[in-house]
Amino acid sequence: MPRIRKAIPGVDPKLLIRDAAKLMPDPSRRLFLRGAASLGALTMLTGCDIVDSDAAEGVLRKISTFNDRVQGLLFNPNKLAPTYPESAITRPFPFNAYYAEDEAPEVDGKEYKLEVGGLVDTKEPWTLDQLYALPQESQITRHVCVEGWSAIGKWSGVRLSEFLKRIGADTRAKYVWFGCAEGYSNTIDMATALHPQTQLSFKFADEILPRKYGFPMKCRMPTKLGFKNPKHIIALYVQNNDAGGYWENQGYNWFSGL
Ligand SMILES: Nc1nc2c(c(=O)[nH]1)N[C@H]1C(S)=C(S)[C@@H](COP(=O)(O)O)O[C@H]1N2
Numbered sequence: 001m002p003r004i005r006k007a008i009p010g011v012d013p014k015l016l017i018r019d020a021a022k023l024m025p026d027p028s029r030r031l032f033l034r035g036a037a038s039l040g041a042l043t044m045l046t047g048c049d050i051v052d053s054d055a056a057e058g059v060l061r062k063i064s065t066f067n068d069r070v071q072g073l074l075f076n077p078n079k080l081a082p083t084y085p086e087s088a089i090t091r092p093f094p095f096n097a098y099y100a101e102d103e104a105p106e107v108d109g110k111e112y113k114l115e116v117g118g119l120v121d122t123k124e125p126w127t128l129d130q131l132y133a134l135p136q137e138s139q140i141t142r143h144v145c146v147e148g149w150s151a152i153g154k155w156s157g158v159r160l161s162e163f164l165k166r167i168g169a170d171t172r173a174k175y176v177w178f179g180c181a182e183g184y185s186n187t188i189d190m191a192t193a194l195h196p197q198t199q200l201s202f203k204f205a206d207e208i209l210p211r212k213y214g215f216p217m218k219c220r221m222p223t224k225l226g227f228k229n230p231k232h233i234i235a236l237y238v239q240n241n242d243a244g245g246y247w248e249n250q251g252y253n254w255f256s257g258l
């Protein structure tokens with residue numbers, strides 16, 4: 001029986017295709033838009049047939065994966081996110097999580113040990129004192145949340161690249177995965193992990209990271225949307241498999257770069 005190709009309800013396929021094409025490198029984008037911007041081409045691009053609304057979600061996910069790949073290629077590992085003066089800091093700084101503020105996990109700093117694993121030479125866990133002894137720097141950068149707000153804050157800590165060096169991480173690996181105290185998690189690409197502004201942060205606004213902002217440690221990366229910045233980190237793995245993350249697994253764009 002021939003399969004009938006239907007449009008995705010509520011989605012204009014032309015716009016969908018143009019949107020996906022926006023992230024293609026320039027010459028191939030022009031060729032693609034001039035040539036075969038059709039559902040057929042989209043099918044070729046994503047490798048699956050848009051037959052009904054069930055398929056649509058899968059297609060969108062594939063486009064997102066495609067975008068992640070292209071964005072990853074376009075990501076300039078040396079491009080810095082803007083920084084701001086102290087006077088630009090947003091006060092009070094917003095709290096956000098998938099739960100209410102008073103439900104933020106209470107991590108005991110004295111008992112805390114950061115679990116380190118995967119493709120690293122040294123898998124010894126790190127106490128907070130050991131982490132605090134690492135060379136630190138501060139950044140005043142903008143945090144952008146996918147929910148439609150942004151705010152400028154000051155974070156201090158050690159560069160993730162420096163920490164990865166100390167644990168003898170294989171930086172040819174593709175990903176760094178973070179596990180958090182309350183079950184949140186996410187995975188970032190190695191280029192972002194090595195970016196000079198990607199920081200394991202111990203302080204917010206010059207004070208020990210308050211509970212709501214991720215005590216005892218978060219990973220700050222101003223080149224990524226807020227949800228890619230894990231708070232309350234208790235585990236860090238260097239690995240080649242993409243373990244996704246809390247929001248990524250619910251369909252949020254994995255790359256989510258700024
Ligand atoms: N452990 C953990 N980290 C998390 C989240 C969370 O729910 N749990 N939410 C993310 C989202 S969506 C945002 S916008 C920021 C909010 O950080 P803030 O509370 O410091 O503003 O944390 C991110 N990191």
Ligand SMILES: [Mo]
Nearest residue numbers: 145146226227
């Ligand atoms: Mo967010």
